[in-house]
Structures are given as C-alpha cells and as structure tokens.
Amino acid sequence: MTQVTTLWRPVGPEELKLIEVAEMEAFPPRLPEQPIFYPVTTESYAVKIARDWNVPASGSGYVTEFEVDTTFLSRYDIQEAGGREHLEYWIPAEDLDDFNRNIVGKIRIVRTFPE
Template sequence: MILYRPTGPKELALVAESDWKAWPPRLPDQPIFYPVLTFDYAEKIARDWNSTREDAGFSGYVTRFEIDDAFAARYDVELAGGEAHKELWVPAGELAEFNRHIAGKIEVVARYGKGERIDGQE
C-alpha cells in the first residue's frame, strides 16, 4: 500500500536520521500516527497547515512510502472530514512495528513554503 505523510521540518529531520526508513516515536500528546491515502490530501495539509505555521519554519513536506499490504490491512481506513480525507490510524504504541513493515525508503515528493509549492515530483 502506498501511503503519504504530510510533515514539517522537525519530523522530517528525524526521518532522515533513520536513513529514511522509519517514523519517529510520537510525542506524549500524539496518541495516533496517521498517514494518509492520497497525495492530494497530504498536499492540502502540508501546504495549508504546515507551511503556514511559524513554528514549522513556514515549511511543509509531503512524503511517500510503501507498507506491506497484509500488515496495513489490520488498520481501518478512517475518514477525517470527508471521503477525500482518508487516513490510517496507527496507535503510537504500534509505530515501531509499523516501521518494520515499511518497504524501501520514505521519500519527499513535494515541498511547500508559506502556502506555495516550491518543488516536488508528484
């Protein structure tokens, strides 16, 4: 299954530290890790949320990664406000196991600054 994750520079730096193979543990106030199912939804979050926040350095990124289909099937697809907003909700305590099922590397496919696309491949 191909998944996308909108993120800011702090989380992206931690992914880079893992050699682009794992998502960092959630913070105490983040009980769920929620990758999304479409580039369009990830783009909306990275562009309209991450890249407009001063605490994110006015930067947002869309990442793409693949996870084993059989493993991904254990998580229900959740709707976050509409049919176009599909997410997998992975409990924070299961993130290490989730990371072990990532195939290949996590890649940055688009970058945003102050609400505008800067570059990307998607």
C-alpha cells in the same frame, strides 16, 4: 513477493529531520500528546495538509511517500477525517515500531512547500 500499499505523510521540518536521521527508513516516535500516527491514502490530501497546516505552523511542509506491507496494514481500518477525500489510517502510537518495520523501501520526499 510482498504486496505493498502506497501511503503519504505530510510532515514539517522537525519531523523531516528525524526521518532523515533514521536514514529515510522510519518515522519518529509520537510525542505524548500524539497518540495516533496518521498516514493518508492520497497525495492530494497530504499536499493539502503540508501546504495549509505545516507551512503556517513551521514555515515549510513536505509530503513523503512510502510503501507498507499490505498484509500488515490490513490490521487497521481507513478512517474518514472530515470528508470523503480525507482518508487516513489511524495507527496507535504504540504500534509505530511495528509499522516502521513494515515499511518496504525508503521514505521519499515528493513535494516541498513553499515551492
């Protein structure tokens, strides 16, 4: 039985459309100016980003939740991004296809802003 780790990813409407095109099974490739894909370790941190960054930038924000194979994820260290409660994985853009293949189940939308 595969052990999984639950992660969250705040996204804006454009990224959400691309996730939906992938049938909620994969995150889209990074843009050239986005060398890192950063899923976060808590829903509360994802909510903060979606609400405080995505909404002002694009009018709406979403929190996605998903599981990743824990063995695969162990290749990467958790990074602190500005505070102990701001923990995230930094997945190099070139590893995103492997990351997507190690998502277990579907990506789910668990919060929408504005509500």
